[in-house]
Amino acid sequence: MPTTLNWRELEKLTQSISSTVAGLFVEKIFVPARPRFLEGFLKGELAIRLSSKQHSSILLFSIRPRHPYVTIRENEKLKAYPEATHSPFALVINKYLYGNKVDHVEAIKQERVLIFWFQKRDNRQLGLVLILIPSSPEALLIEKINDTSTILASSKVSSKVGTSFTPPDGSKAPPNPEVRDDLLKNFRLWNVINEELEQEAFCQRMSKVEQTLRKLSKQTKSSISHQERSLTEARKDRNWGHYGDLLKTALSDPPPLQTNEHGRTVRIIKDFFTGGALTVECDPKLSVQEQVEKFYQLSKRNKRRIKESEFQLQELYCIQNQTEKLLNTRIEIGDWSALDNYEKEAGIRFGNTEAQERERKQPQLGKTFTTKEGLIVKVGRSKDENLALTFKLAKGNDVWLHARGRPSAHAIIQLPKGKTASLDSLLDAANLVLYYSGYDYRSDNPEKVEVDYTFRKHVKRIKDSSEVSYTNNRTLIIKIDSDRIKRLTCRA
Incomplete structure (x- = not known):
């Protein structure tokens, strides 16, 4: 990943950053808006607006695992995300660094570590340490008094607070890694980082849509199976309407109630369609007329059950076909217009504003x-x-x-x-x-x-x-x- 810089590249980048930010004051520390990501921002990414009467710059850094970076851009208008949750670390550095003047930036030799030193006050000097090791990135706020540095805040391990900070010695670093000069010129790194974030957001959104559709497909298949069983049972149910018709023809001379070998009350009715006799279970509490009506009610209920199951199955088949069609859709990475249409067809809307959250819950x-x-x-x-x-x-x-x-x-x-x-x-x-x-x-x-x-x-x-x-x-x-x-x- 080109934004993961080695120690030589960071050393060269530090020279460029230091010449840009030295003498500027901390105006604002904020979480940048990333509207194309699911949450609208990135956890672990912070921006510092630095300014003076003549100049303004944005320092952007990330301490996300596998995605650490630091870059700067002059006169950049990067928006803050107002609903973002500020970490305790962000709140602490905002308290200590707001209004402070940047003195210089130091790169630790043969290490992926940068320190932004601020102007001394009464032999005390604050430093913002960025440890940009991909497997374990971290940010620290340190206070240097004479030659001793103490950790005031950590983005990662709160137990470090109050302990001394010793820069790593760089003895295990590769001796002479390659430097990609084109990446460090004319703020090219800023553009590369944002291009990669766009791609990451695209893949994240695409993955979320596919995950949602697979979940919907699984739920729909389960519902289809349930409705098919219900429909099969309804179709296998007794022909209540036929029972009602046969018993209705015998109203003038109804067959007597009998008890069969299972102890159930039945009537034996002549079946005019087959010429044989039909044994039908009846309710002894009902008159013959009431029993006929009961058979007709059961017939209507079963027909309604069949109709409702068929109706539900048609809707479920339609949903399943549409879901499978969407899951088989292939979209080229970076085609945001196609992804927006894909999300609309899938009925999925992303966002994290309070209004959207309320709408989602309704x-x-x-x-x-x-x-x-x-x-x-x-x-x-x-x-x-x-x-x-x-x-x-x-x-x-x-x-x-x-x-x-x-x-x-x-x-x-x-x-x-x-x-x-x-x-x-x-x-x-x-x-x-x-x-x-x-x-x-x-x-x-x-x-x-x-x-x-x-x-x-x-x-x-x-x-x-x-x-x-x-x-x-x-x-x-x-x-x-x-x-x-x-x-x-x-x-x-």
Whole structure:
């Protein structure tokens, strides 16, 4: 890794840094913002803004394991990350070094160790020690009185505080490592470090997306297995509707209740379809009419169970296919636009601001779909979700849709600034309103339904009610479109 410098390179770099920072004052110590990393910053990286009346520089250093570095850039505007957690070490050096003047920078001979010495005060001199050994990097704040140096703070081991500091002797260092002069010229090192950080952030984000998708795939496969078992059991259940039909034909002369060899109460009913007899378990507490109704109820419940399992399986198959497709996607390292699209398709959003954290912890409002032109449509699936979607999530210029004159799902089309919704997007959203309001897209003769749409700012909630009123609306008269529903919901 080119940013890992050997002792000769650090020695040469120290000369350049010393000539740049000598005479400058510590203005600010902060954690730099790294917006492309998952946390928005890097633990173990610190920046020191040094300035005078004529000059300003940023000293950047890292004590991350395997990634230690130090570099400097004049007149650089590096932003601080306000939500970053400051380590105890950072707080201590800020307390001691703020306002201090840099005297010079020293490189320990044949060692990857730099010391930034600050101006003496009453025979006392503070020093910031950077130990840039990749396997065990560390930063120390030391105080030198006469010839004795004492450790005031350590980034790594608090037990060192109060002990004396002795620079290493460098006896085990390689005698004459190669110096990459091109890396040390014209602040090239600063640019190389930032290029490598960009690559590291890209790989970290890519790895996180793949990890999230693999976890989702595993959960989806488990859910599919559960739903398939449930569907198989439901299909193997007794034909309750057939039992009800047979017993209903015998209402005028019902067969008597009997007890079988297992001690269960049964009726023996003639099966007109096969010509034989059918033994059916019955509840002795129910009349014949009530038993017929019970059979029909069990039949409806089983059909509903089958339908719900089939519905859930279709959604799960769709999710699994999409997840596998995303996992097989290959993106070239450094193609941030492709990675952003990849994260959006995967439904993953990274960030670490307080607002994003609050948003992450809140439950998602509405089911989300995307129209052909790329607009986001959200649909409420319950009374509470409808109200939250309309009055908490939607913005004033988002398009709001509702079936006219009847209870229905609410839908919103989220519009970017300056964007309008095409007729095709309106039809997508209107069909989703009907679909989530219980209209069957598989019907051979669907009814025509009026769907109103208006801007969200024209929708008001009726006081002390869960209902709404709206104005300035237009109306679409449509039949639910099975092709649109299949495209939007991934149904075959």
